[in-house]
Amino acid sequence: MERATLRLAGLSGADHEKVPWVNHLVTAVRGQVGLEHGVVLPVWDALRRGEAETLGMLAQKSASGSIRFEVPEGRAATTAARAGRTAVARGIRTIDRQRAVRDRLIRRHGDPRQRPWIYLIVATGDIMEDIPQAQAAAREGADIIAVIRSTGQSLLDYVPEGATREGFAGTYATQENFRLMRAALDETSRELGRYIRLTNYASGLCMPEIATLAGLERLDMMLNDSMYGILFRDINPIRTFVDQRFSRQIHARAGIIINTGEDNYLTTADAVEAAHTVTVSQLLNEYFAKEAGLEDWQLGLGHAFEINPDLPDSFRLELAHALLARQLFPDAPLKWMPPTKHMTGDVFRGYLLDGFFNLAGAMTGQGILLVGMMTEAVVTPFLSDRDLALQNVRYVLSAAGGLTEDFHPPRDGFIQTRARAVLDDAVRLLETIADDTRGRGSAYPQPLLAAIADGTFGLMRRPPTAGKGLEGVCRKAPGYVNPAIDLLESGPAGVTSSRTTQGRSAR
Structure with a gap:
């Protein structure tokens, strides 16, 4: 959070060893005062x-x-706080301007005509190779380009600097990479006559900083889950909840749609038995997001097509889960994730599964459809795999995109009964978490932290007294000052029309 605040104030760059100056400055302040x-x-x-x-x-x-640092008092503190607020406000104004630019480009170029939006991943490790692939994907029908991050970046406690050309199973999230890709997709938006959205990842140990850079460089969506870093990267729970709130305040200000990570639970837990934990996480993500200022049209809540296809009635179960999410969050652009866990390398079976996934998305009115590929989770897909996958999506949406108007399963049929059972289990789990009165001591200051420590979500046990990044957590003093929080909570001036425009396009 403190490093993100300095970035808003205009501090950028790195030393000759590529350690960012924000890291140096925060480390020095922390060491002295x-x-x-x-x-x-x-x-x-x-x-x-x-x-x-x-x-x-x-x-x-x-x-x-x-440099000698000290914590000023009295008039000196007032002067320092005022100067810091002036500097941080300049960064917030840049985010406001970028939001206005997005709104203007959407009005000029238009949004995709169909829903769900087609979301496709591009990431070679080399930003200069990512750019032409992303532009080609947009020409083939993708509405959203996601540049997946290099493996392990979420555990780096700094943001790499500059354009990067050597990533591992992904491309590093940096401010310069954001700028280059956004500029390239703006060019393609003009060419195609529709605004192409750009996605990256605001998660891990630098969640607030990456969210800030995304706002400054006009990214449109960011993966941002309230618990993902805790469960799947073993990042300290308290640090994660603090960071996700600040990052979501930035996203709210920037008009960025967040994508949450419930699909990941189903890679470690059974998609049928643990279906209710996905619903609980969606409800928690919605609560934390709205508490930070996000609106319904910005909540790309996640869920996934991960039931074992060998299970009888697997497709009907998938429809039940997808329809439940759609009815619980009617104004949210839900993000529907393709099968990965049960992909075997049989490309014909995989292509059929992806077709069923696309059909479920069309029937249940999902908002964002991540393109599944028949070699998913087996090998790195070829460009030809991506082309075939986009053909699959285009055919299903063209042939069955309006099925959501006609699909109304009977109240006491299999699908509705299953959806009610999952919802009932979710409510019971929430009640259990809220009513947990077992004595846990000061290590578990509130029930949600206790539930996470017990392995309630994704079968991962994460106590609040451990995890990566714990050393960066401290209790705020009574005189704590952070103008970024004050400015973000005050709300953007003149943003009503922006929210109305994007909300209308999302609906």
């Missing part, structure tokens, strides 16, 4: 005292240990 009061007071007090002429120079000098 701690982070309990935030970085704004000690940093802008040091600038006031003439320790350096600019924020960038202060960060560089702090890396060599030549």
Whole structure:
């Protein structure tokens, strides 16, 4: 959060070893006076005292240990807080301008005519190779391009700098990579006459920073789950919940649609037995998102087509789960994920499964359809696999895209009965979490943390006293100052028309 605040104030760049200056500056402040009061007071007090002429120079000098930081009091604290607020406000205004640009481009180029939007992953590791592949995918019908991150980036406690050309099963999320891809897709949007959206990942140890960079560079969607980092990356739960709130405040301000990660639960837990935990996570994600200022049209809540296809009535079960999500969140652009867990390498079987997945999405009115490929989870798909997958999606949506108007399963039939059973289980689980009065001591300060520690979600046990990034968590002092939070909670000026425009297009 503190590093993200400095990025909003304009601090960027890295040293010769590519360690970002925001890391150097926060580390220096923390080492001398701690982070309990935030970085704004000690940093802008040091600038006031003439320790350096600019924020960038202060960060560089702090890396060599030549800056003396202190937490100011009285008039000095007021002056530092005011100066910090002025600097951070410039970054917030940039995010506001980028949101206005998006709205203007959507009005000019138009949105995709059909729903769901077609979401396709592009990631070679080389941003310069990603760009032509992303543009080709858009020409073949993709509405959203997701640049998946390099393996393990979520566990890096810094954001890499500059354009990157060597990633592992993905491309590093950096500000420059964001800028390059956004510019390329703007060019393709003009060519195609429809606005192409760009997605990346705001998760992991740098969730607030990456969300901030996404807002500054006008990304349109970000993967951002309230518990994913806890469960699947073993990041400290408290740090994750703190970071997700700040990042979602940024997303709310920037008009970014978030994608949550419930599909991941079904890679570790059975998709039938654990279906209710997906619903509970969706409800929690909705609550945390709205508490941070996001609106319904920004909630790309996740779920997935991951029931074992050998199970009798598997497709009917998938329809029940998808329809339940659609009815629980009628105004949210739900993100429907393709089969991966039960892909075997039989490309013909895989192509058929993806067709059924696409059909379920059309029948239940999903908002965002991630393109499944027949070699998914087996090998890295070829470009030809992507082309065939897009043909599959286009055929199903053309032939059956209106089925959501006609598909109304009988109240006491198999599908409705299954959906009610999953919802009942979800409600019982939420009641169990809320009513948990077992004595757990100070290590479990509230019931949700206790439930996560017990392995309730995705069968992962994550106590709040452990996990990666725990050393970055501290309790705020009474005089804590962070103008970014104040500015984000005050709400953007003149954003009503923007929300109305995007909300209308989402509906």
